[in-house]
Amino acid sequence: MFPFKMRNFSLTLLFAVIVGIVGDSGKVWERNSATRNVIGFMNEVIEKPERMNEATGRQKLKSAGNGRACNAGYKLHANGLLCVPVCAKECVNAYCYLPNFCRCLDGYDKKHVNSNVCLPACPDGCSNGHCIAPNTCVCLPGYTPSLLTGQCLPLCKNRCENGYCHKPNRCRCNPGYRKTGNDDKCVPICTHVCINGTCTSPDFCTCKPGYKKDLTDPLNHRCIPKCEPACVHGVCVAPGLCHCDEGYVKDINFVARNVCVHVNLVKQLKANK
Incomplete structure (x- = not known):
């Protein structure tokens, strides 16, 4: 027992x-x-x-x-x-989580599922740059980070007139504009040629000094000379210059020389002198 x-x-x-x-x-x-x-x-x-x-x-x-x-x-x-x-390949920016399977550290992502290398992640993107650390983007030469978004934007030495910088020192025109041969300047396009005016914006003509828009022009691209005061019995053919209608002549008594009188009236005035 x-x-x-x-x-x-x-x-x-x-x-x-x-x-x-x-x-x-x-x-x-x-x-x-x-x-x-x-x-x-x-x-x-x-x-x-x-x-x-x-x-x-x-x-x-x-x-x-x-x-x-x-x-x-x-x-x-x-x-x-x-x-x-145990992981046969060294885990880069990661740790060995299961046999031959690496798990990324926070802020890093794999290029593909079975990779042993994890690369830094920039959730907001890193176009025109390199993501060198989690959420840290370094711009390529010729680019600079935006103050608003942090994205890398191209730099242009000169200002892009009527356009925007789309590559380092390369301007691209806004819609309705075209290049003039100078990479930094874009000029507006007018479908119809401006008459006595200048194309100052897409399909918009600005009259030269001494001219005004022809209200009878449906295309709004023609400017006609302006006479002030208006021509009497005549037509304004140039800024401040009246051309008398047929049978009329300039009345020299008017300093503006914008008044045309009938030739018979002129003859009668001369006969009465």
């Missing part, structure tokens, strides 16, 4: 020690409710469930007898307590 009691006592003591070890190890690994089996007296195998730590990819160490072993694809951590995944 005594040996039997001693054997039971030893088993009880061993079980308590094992439970204590498992309890203590729960401080390092999460405690769980999976069943632990004690098989044999000296060569027992304590199988701890293989729960993965979702944050690090580490795995609980599996003890077998007096030795310790990790599953395939894992290796023992330097602390001797955990199994960590």
